[in-house]
Amino acid sequence: MTTVSTRIHPSVLNADLARLDAEIARIPSAAGVHLDVMDNHFVPNLTFGLPVVECVRAAHPDAFLDLHLMIEQADRWAPSYAEAGCQSVTFHLEASQAPVRTARAIRSAGARAAIGLRPQTPVEPLRDLLAEFDMVLLMTVDPGFGGQPFLDAMLPKIRRTRELVAASGRQIWIQVDGGIGPATIERCVDAGADVFVAGSAVFSAADPDAMVRSLADLAESRCAH
Ligand code: DX5
Ligand code: ZN
Numbered sequence: 442m443t444t445v446s447t448r449i450h451p452s453v454l455n456a457d458l459a460r461l462d463a464e465i466a467r468i469p470s471a472a473g474v475h476l477d478v479m480d481n482h483f484v485p486n487l488t489f490g491l492p493v494v495e496c497v498r499a500a501h502p503d504a505f506l507d508l509h510l511m512i513e514q515a516d517r518w519a520p521s522y523a524e525a526g527c528q529s530v531t532f533h534l535e536a537s538q539a540p541v542r543t544a545r546a547i548r549s550a551g552a553r554a555a556i557g558l559r560p561q562t563p564v565e566p567l568r569d570l571l572a573e574f575d576m577v578l579l580m581t582v583d584p585g586f587g588g589q590p591f592l593d594a595m596l597p598k599i600r601r602t603r604e605l606v607a608a609s610g611r612q613i614w615i616q617v618d619g620g621i622g623p624a625t626i627e628r629c630v631d632a633g634a635d636v637f638v639a640g641s642a643v644f645s646a647a648d649p650d651a652m653v654r655s656l657a658d659l660a661e662s663r664c665a666h
Contacts, residue, residue, distance in 0.1 A: 451638070453474065
């Protein structure tokens with residue numbers, strides 16, 4: 442029996458945001474839809490916020506919404522996205538004054554709580570807090586923009602995160618975000634990641650859903666090794 446253990450979550454950041462509804466409809470094979478909320482403070486870019494996410498929720502009631510907050514006021518806003526019906530809400534450790542309280546508020550609202558780390562932020566300080574989270578998001582580029590090249594220097598950090606998760610004995614997803622595509626996904630699988638965000642690789646493809654399936658096949662076949 443083949444158990445699917447990896448997930449592809451396309452990011453809509455580089456999709457046609459004027460046609461967000463239709464763009465999401467182009468990726469029916471995706472396990473989740475990754476939504477990047479940016480405030481032009483935590484990162485030098487500005488995208489969309491709660492009203493747009495609420496509309497996506499209503500337009501795609503069956504989609505797994507994977508929300509990635511790149512905002513300074515993480516503790517203030519993260520629970521609202523869980524209440525809006527996102528299945529997973531990621532906020533950044535660097536932006537949080539109270540990560541445990543915020544993670545618990547997200548879980549209380551019925552969503553998976555996830556913590557994000559910029560490339561330069563070490564994962565080791567999370568060791569004693571891992572039980573509070575359902576996923577760790579490792580940025581594999583500096584956050585803020587799609588289409589940047591994958592940072593190979595992050596591979597050891599992915600491995601160390603996998604070791605920490607294994608030692609915790611918990612089923613915590615490890616997501617990689619930034620520069621993921623056919624040329625980089627396998628080395629991330631090898632390092633221990635299991636949830637893959639792919640933005641430009643998916644939405645610059647002529648057939649985005651075929652790219653999702655091809656990334657899923659690459660990840661699954663690599664896992665089987
Ligand atoms: C960047 C965002 C990513 C971005 C990934 O800060 O968090 O989700 O959309 O885009 P690609 O896959 O093009 O690197
Ligand atoms: Zn993201």
